Amino acid sequence: MALAASLFLRQSQSLVMTPQLMQSIQLLQMTHVELNQFIAQELEKNPLLEIASGDEGGRDGEQGGEDYALPGEDRGHAEGGGEDGFQPDLYDSATNGSAGSAPETLDGGLDNVFPDDAGPRAADAPELIGQWKSMPGGGEDGEGYDLDDFVATRKTxxxxxxxxxxxxxxxxxxxxxxxxxxxxxxxxxxxxxxxxxxxxxxxxxxxxxxxxxxxxxxxxxxxxxxxxxxxxxxxxxxxxxxxxxxxxxxxxxxxxxxxxxxxxxxxxxxxxxxxxxxxxxxxxxxxxxxxxxYETGASEAVVPDIVVRAAPDGTWHVELNAETLPRVLVNRDYYASVSSRTSRDSADSGFLNECLQTANWLTRSLDQRARTIMKVASEIVRQQDAFLMHGVDHLRPLNLKTVAEAIKMHESTVSRVTSNKYMLTPRGLFELKYFFTVSIGSAEGGDSHSAESVRHRIRAMIAQESPDAVLSDDDIVGALREGGVDLARRTVAKYREAMNIPSSVQRRREKRALAKAATS
Known part of the structure; x- marks a missing residue:
């Protein structure tokens, strides 16, 4: 067979994992602490990114940027002192003449009457201001004070x-x-x-x-x-x-x-x-x-990512916790002012355009992350409505595939969303993975039961047993079968040991000893 050169045209499909796509997947499974650390790193590298301060008066009073909840906002800056440039301080100084020297000639100081309202106090040793922040005059309007310097650390x-x-x-x-x-x-x-x-x-x-x-x-x-x-x-x-x-x-x-x-x-x-x-x-x-x-290391309090409240109409109101959602803004005013001073062919212009693309990608990724978490949480609440109403006995068996098909996403996406995310409900604070439990068949052919609800039943039965009627694993199997739960004896023993509950022989000895001591 002779060798010859030939040209073929083929069409194929392939999944390409771009760096930005990989980063979006990582953002999805980050906790709010890890997310804040990642955003802090991006803020250091990207001059167009900034975090909206919490005292800007909400969305109506904000002056700019894009955040991932409302990507269409733009940033502007308010200027001006008074109406038509009117400055009350300049007017007072012009009409009062030598009013600025009145405290020097008259006893008009407030130090002896209202110490808290007194004016700024001169530093005792100006040459040491840089070394002692707590010295009077070392900072103006509280600047220079660090509260952490006055907080006692816990001893190890x-x-x-x-x-x-x-x-x-x-x-x-x-x-x-x-x-x-x-x-x-x-x-x-x-x-x-x-x-x-x-x-x-x-x-x-x-x-x-x-x-x-x-x-x-x-x-x-x-x-x-x-x-x-x-x-x-x-x-x-x-x-x-x-x-x-x-x-x-x-x-x-x-x-x-x-x-x-x-x-x-x-x-x-x-x-x-x-x-x-x-x-x-x-x-x-x-x-x-x-x-x-004693203190062994830094401990972080669990902050819920989703908050579930009962609505007046009998449904459930699901919302994202604002404390876990950093508000990232894109400063377009700064981009416009800098880009107008740089030529299009310069390296500075290329760096600025790259920063703008990265900032826009980050805001879109955060917006998509918030929407995905909201979809998964809403579906979990819909599936576990009986648990929220009546308690753990009514926890339904649930898997990732059921939620993924309901919200039309992949199971891996649901798995990433539920990792290290917490939901605050009227029943308490739970990790999202808590609501995904194994299904246990019904003894009567009815609806299946959740493994967590079955463990709760076993724990309740053992807590109510008397010293003369301690339940063995076979007795627990029979009681569960009467309640419509088909469970093997070895599974009951496995659940009991996982909950650190001793065997029936050990429980009988302990309960009888305590009962004899109580009657003697």
Whole structure:
């Protein structure tokens, strides 16, 4: 077969992921904190972007820009002091003559009568104004004051321990060993490192390391520097003078306590039923993680993205939370003034046009993001109307495909929208993914049930059981089948363990022990 050159014409389709399309997809799944960080970065790079201030008096009083909710707004600037240029200050100074020198000749100062209304005070040391913002005269009209400079920061666990160590250990060598042990603490206050490794690293005998460790276990909060849960509880009981021999045996056998094997515990501790219940009450009052009460890192409060309220006509009013929607504006006045001074062929003009395109794309992307979140949230509210009216028992099974088909979008888009987004409802604050649960078949062939509502039923049945009638997993399966829920025993056990509910044998032991202690 001879080789020959030929020319063919073919038509094909392909999906091209442009950088802007990829960025729009990322914007869709960002939380409001991540979105604000991204917009802050764009503001630094793009001179045409700006954020509308919150005190501009709403949309009617705004003077410009495009925001993603109303892309058609343009920015203008209001100028002028008074009507026809009238300036009251100039008029007063012209008619009063030497009125400006009156406070100097007469006692017209307000310092001694109204200190808050007094005029600006001169700085005591003008050469130090740049170093001391709190000095009188250092700032005008409150400028220069930073509220964060006056707010006390929360102490961490290491800060609290480092404040106590110098008073506990006067020897500098012991303080050095203590600092190494402090560095090995986790967020809960437990010692993660090995004392043998610390002794080898510092070249000190094991006895010295153990001696310093036992001294550090006397610090507040009680229970720090423990190497296990048993040791943590023992340190706290010792601080309360409650670590008697019986309590020590109980702390050393926490695995029996986890299995609710009260009969074996009574034999080991040599105590009666009532004494054992009192000991268990003491254990419950202790803190298994003493270090978590202190600041471990920056924590962000959950802010709802969607707010759902009941409407007067019996429906639900769904709206986006304005606090989570940054109002990005495009300053077209600045673009017009700069572009008029640059030639079309210059590099500055190309950079300015690129900034304008990026700014317009960002406003459109934010507008599309807000509309998509609103569509998904409205459909979720429509699907879960019974839950909003009557509670978790009426939560319907729902999947991404159902919502995607209703709003005519792809499932991946719905998945991105529901990631890390929260909805504030009359029933509480929920993540959007909470409303998407697995469907469980009905025992009578009726409507299917939501997995979350089934878990709620299991939790309610166990909470209402009596010591003489503790429900087993088979009993729960039978009760659910009578209620129209077809569920296997292994699924009930899986749901129960996921909710940290012990087995029926362990619950029976605990409930009977508490009942005997209450009647004795």
């Amino acid at each position: 666990l290491r800060d609290v321990l480092n404040e106590q160590i110098p008073f506990l250990l006067p020897d500098p060598v012991d303080r050095l060993v203590a600092q190494h042990l402090v560095d090995q603490l986790d967020d809960a206050g437990y010692l993660q490192g090995s004392t043998a490794e610390t002794a080898l690293r510092l070249g000190k005998p094991m006895a010295d390391i153990d001696r310093v460790l036992y001294r550090l276990q006397e610090l507040d909060p009680p229970g720090v520097f423990a190497r296990s849960l048993s040791e943590c509880l023992a340190i706290q009981l010792k601080a309360k003078d409650r670590l008697d021999p019986a309590m020590a045996v109980l702390v050393d056998n926490l695995e029996l306590l986890a299995r609710r094997d009260f009969a074996t515990l009574k034999k080991l501790c040599s105590v009666g039923e009532e004494d054992l219940v009192d000991m268990l009450a003491e254990i419950r009052k202790l803190d298994p993680k003493p270090g978590t009460r």
